[in-house]
Amino acid sequence: MYSRFPIELAALAWLILSGCRQGALPALPAEQPDRQGVIDSALDPGVDHSLVTIDPRAAAYYDNADAVNTGKRLFGQYNCSGCHSNGGGGIGPSLMDDEWIYGGRLEQIHQTLVEGRPNGMPAWGGKIPDEQLWQLSAYVRSMSLPATLAAQTGATPSQSPAPVPRAVENDAGWSAPPDTTNDYTTTTLGPK
Amino acid sequence: MRAFIITIALAIGPLAALAQKLPDPVPANEVFSAQEIGRALSAPTPQAGHTAASLANAPADDGQWTMPSKNFASTRFSALTELTQANVRNLVPMFTFSLAVNKGQEAAPIVADNTMYIVTAYPNYVYALDLTQPGAPLKWKFAPKPLPASQGVACCDVVNRGGTVSNGKYIFDTLDGQVIALDTKTGKAVWRVHLGNISKGETMTMAPLVANGRVYIGNSGGEMGVRGWTTALDENTGKLLWKAYNTGPDRDVLIDSQFKPFYPSDRGADLGVKTWPPQAWQIGGGSVWGWITYDPELNAIYHGTGNPGPWNADQRPGDNKWTTGIFARDPVSGAARWYYQFNPHDEHDYDGINEQILLDMPFAGKMQKVLVHLDRNGYVYVIERHTGQVLSADPFGPVNSSKGVDLNTGRLIVNPEKQTKLGVEIRNICPTASGSKDWNPSSFSPQTGLLYIPHENMCMDWMSMQVNYIVGTPYVGADVHMKPGPGGHRGELTAWDPVLRKPAWVVKENFPLWSGTVVTAGDLVFYGTMEGWFKAVNARTGELLWRFKVDSGIISQPVSYRGPDGHQYIAVLSGVGGWSGAVVSGPVDPRDGSAALGMVNAMSDLPKYTTAGGTLYVFALPH
Numbered sequence: 001m002y003s004r005f006p007i008e009l010a011a012l013a014w015l016i017l018s019g020c021r022q023g024a025l026p027a028l029p030a031e032q033p034d035r036q037g038v039i040d041s042a043l044d045p046g047v048d049h050s051l052v053t054i055d056p057r058a059a060a061y062y063d064n065a066d067a068v069n070t071g072k073r074l075f076g077q078y079n080c081s082g083c084h085s086n087g088g089g090g091i092g093p094s095l096m097d098d099e100w101i102y103g104g105r106l107e108q109i110h111q112t113l114v115e116g117r118p119n120g121m122p123a124w125g126g127k128i129p130d131e132q133l134w135q136l137s138a139y140v141r142s143m144s145l146p147a148t149l150a151a152q153t154g155a156t157p158s159q160s161p162a163p164v165p166r167a168v169e170n171d172a173g174w175s176a177p178p179d180t181t182n183d184y185t186t187t188t189l190g191p192k
Numbered sequence: 193m194r195a196f197i198i199t200i201a202l203a204i205g206p207l208a209a210l211a212q213k214l215p216d217p218v219p220a221n222e223v224f225s226a227q228e229i230g231r232a233l234s235a236p237t238p239q240a241g242h243t244a245a246s247l248a249n250a251p252a253d254d255g256q257w258t259m260p261s262k263n264f265a266s267t268r269f270s271a272l273t274e275l276t277q278a279n280v281r282n283l284v285p286m287f288t289f290s291l292a293v294n295k296g297q298e299a300a301p302i303v304a305d306n307t308m309y310i311v312t313a314y315p316n317y318v319y320a321l322d323l324t325q326p327g328a329p330l331k332w333k334f335a336p337k338p339l340p341a342s343q344g345v346a347c348c349d350v351v352n353r354g355g356t357v358s359n360g361k362y363i364f365d366t367l368d369g370q371v372i373a374l375d376t377k378t379g380k381a382v383w384r385v386h387l388g389n390i391s392k393g394e395t396m397t398m399a400p401l402v403a404n405g406r407v408y409i410g411n412s413g414g415e416m417g418v419r420g421w422t423t424a425l426d427e428n429t430g431k432l433l434w435k436a437y438n439t440g441p442d443r444d445v446l447i448d449s450q451f452k453p454f455y456p457s458d459r460g461a462d463l464g465v466k467t468w469p470p471q472a473w474q475i476g477g478g479s480v481w482g483w484i485t486y487d488p489e490l491n492a493i494y495h496g497t498g499n500p501g502p503w504n505a506d507q508r509p510g511d512n513k514w515t516t517g518i519f520a521r522d523p524v525s526g527a528a529r530w531y532y533q534f535n536p537h538d539e540h541d542y543d544g545i546n547e548q549i550l551l552d553m554p555f556a557g558k559m560q561k562v563l564v565h566l567d568r569n570g571y572v573y574v575i576e577r578h579t580g581q582v583l584s585a586d587p588f589g590p591v592n593s594s595k596g597v598d599l600n601t602g603r604l605i606v607n608p609e610k611q612t613k614l615g616v617e618i619r620n621i622c623p624t625a626s627g628s629k630d631w632n633p634s635s636f637s638p639q640t641g642l643l644y645i646p647h648e649n650m651c652m653d654w655m656s657m658q659v660n661y662i663v664g665t666p667y668v669g670a671d672v673h674m675k676p677g678p679g680g681h682r683g684e685l686t687a688w689d690p691v692l693r694k695p696a697w698v699v700k701e702n703f704p705l706w707s708g709t710v711v712t713a714g715d716l717v718f719y720g721t722m723e724g725w726f727k728a729v730n731a732r733t734g735e736l737l738w739r740f741k742v743d744s745g746i747i748s749q750p751v752s753y754r755g756p757d758g759h760q761y762i763a764v765l766s767g768v769g770g771w772s773g774a775v776v777s778g779p780v781d782p783r784d785g786s787a788a789l790g791m792v793n794a795m796s797d798l799p800k801y802t803t804a805g806g807t808l809y810v811f812a813l814p815h
Binding site for chain 2: 087091118120122149
């Protein structure tokens with residue numbers, strides 16, 4: 001398997017080089033400095049992955065143990081657990097795996113909570129105080145953190161949520177996903 | 193060195209990611225024996241006559257399969273004899289058809305006028321296949337386009353339990369609460385009505401019953417704080433004829449002076465209000481998502497009612513009428529005739545919506561008109577159909593949540609040790625929330641006199657929690673973790689003798705049986721497993737005679753029909769899912785035992801055995 005590495009590196013280098021040539025193009029919307037709170041995904045591996053805009057409201061909920069613990073309590077009180085269980089899903093999708101249908105950054109999760117999603121996720125904007133929606137977002141993001149997963153004892157996960165490190169949003173660029181051979185937690189998302 | 197570390201990580205990574213360990217089975221000494229808790233008003237009197245469905249309820253087999261239950265008696269008995277115990281080993285697939293939906297497929301293929309009709313799980317496609325042509329090509333397809341948001345209020349996968357052909361129409365419902373009648377020739381909608389409101393958590397998943405020009409149907413949503421109802425529509429127009437709620441004042445429940453329940457506890461004004469805390473009946477469940485049965489002999493319909501909401505019983509003191517029981521109603525007016533409550537003040541999610549099989553059966557020395565109901569709470573109920581009196585109630589699976597049925601009062605004798613409580617985990621409750629048996633229907637053979645019950649062998653731990661009602665979200669309030677029952681196997685096929693009140697034989701299955709059964713005149717019982725085996729067993733012994741591995745687990749209703757060429761065919765849909773299979777058709781994570789309402793705790797290994805799919809398989813002898 002190691003003999004493939006040089007080939008992959010070469011391909012990566014080509015992608016980076018071709019990405020650099022895009023500097024001549026006009027600025028994309030996401031690169032306009034006055035745009036806030038809108039996240040454009042990097043869809044092109046090898047190109048710049050750094051986050052272009054961050055909703056400044058999200059900042060307070062990183063590295064914040066109180067936010068994830070409060071979010072955990074709210075997650076039960078607002079019946080989020082009715083659909084998403086303790087992170088494993090049911091009516092709604094699992095939140096403890098590494099798949100994010102609508103994006104896994106705090107502000108993307110917040111946006112999902114505010115606006116709802118078409119396959120059954122209700123819209124909570126204006127119904128739940130915004131502060132609480134951020135706390136819920138932090139808890140949801142925490143569910144799949146290695147520290148939270150490692151803290152699971154028994155059959156109920158997400159009971160000791162780790163604070164969301166600011167560093168999780170520092171995209172280091174593309175890397176090979178972990179080996180998923182015989183990983184039965186990897187699900188096919190289907191129509192959701 | 194680095195390579196070494198990577199190798200280690202690769203080696204342990206998959207192990208760490210494996211599904212959680214399966215819980216230990218409940219010890220056999222923690223459940224009651226059938227002798228301890230089974231009761232009957234009379235000793236068995238098999239000499240008094242032969243058990244069978246009446247001709248009015250189960251007419252002579254025409255070789256078609258026009259409704260999921262086969263006939264009004266709901267016997268699912270096929271009188272076709274080409275397949276025998278001697279030749280079934282030669283059964284081979286004749287054609288298959290991809291349903292293009294990888295969610296739980298619970299429907300029965302319907303066969304009428306040399307055409308097969310199939311409705312899929314959401315988005316509820318309907319396919320009509322021409323059985324007269326080689327390979328059964330598609331005649332037409334109908335896409336009803338239900339509201340996508342309906343997926344978000346469907347408790348347990350996005351299933352559909354099938355449609356029915358009647359008078360040139362294929363009648364079915366959609367997840368977002370539409371009832372649609374299609375012209376069987378063209379596939380065009382003759383009428384479509386929208387009865388369910390997904391904003392309130394109402395969906396539709398049941399197979400409508402069509403009888404005497406009326407379509408009978410009800411709502412799903414017992415986990416969403418809906419108020420359950422049953423309704424009748426005009427078969428030709430879809431016009432609403434009557435609607436009966438299962439909670440609330442008598443006028444809403446269609447209870448009037450005709451109502452004559454057998455037991456005193458069901459008599460009194462407005463019990464659908466008085467047996468609840470103030471206003472709680474408005475969000476109290478009692479939905480109708482299982483089987484409605486029409487009885488031409490007694491001119492009645494029978495339907496069960498679902499669990500009360502929320503699951504946390506501390507939030508709804510009282511008997512919570514008219515949930516988890518069975519109504520007999522006038523088919524024309526909907527007026528209630530009698531009612532019996534299987535689980536007053538249900539504390540374990542024991543919906544009463546399972547099938548009722550209408551039989552003429554010897555009991556107490558004479559032939560009686562009974563309905564047989566296999567309840568989630570673990571008992572086979574034999575109920576006299578004129579009066580609603582329980583003649584016998586015997587456990588067909590492991591039970592410790594109750595100690596039998598008091599046949600004087602009709603009341604279930606609840607075991608106080610297994611009553612659920614706020615904030616306290618009650619361990620090893622049997623049966624589990626999905627019951628000794630869930631929706632998947634049994635069959636009955638007049639040749640053997642046996643019921644073929646596909647069911648579960650599962651128990652649970654349950655902790656009730658305070659839950660807020662938020663419209664359109666789950667209204668449950670329970671943290672549940674399921675586990676295998678005594679012996680560790682999670683499913684059983686039980687051949688039950690309703691006269692002798694005991695099993696004739698039992699086949700154990702690793703996973704819960706979530707498919708229906710069909711029994712044929714060749715004394716063969718067909719059923720599917722969640723791993724994807726489709727099996728034929730000897731109806732008299734349970735001996736395995738044939739099996740075929742399909743692409744995905746089976747949770748649907750097999751049928752038997754005579755094709756245009758005169759040969760006998762067996763048809764079944766694959767496609768694992770449903771409540772028990774959500775861990776595969778999910779997306780649900782097996783690391784969370786509480787996921788899918790606690791089902792995942794007992795099913796976390798299913799992804800190792802099967803993947804999502806959805807295919808029609810049709811088998812016959814080579815010819």
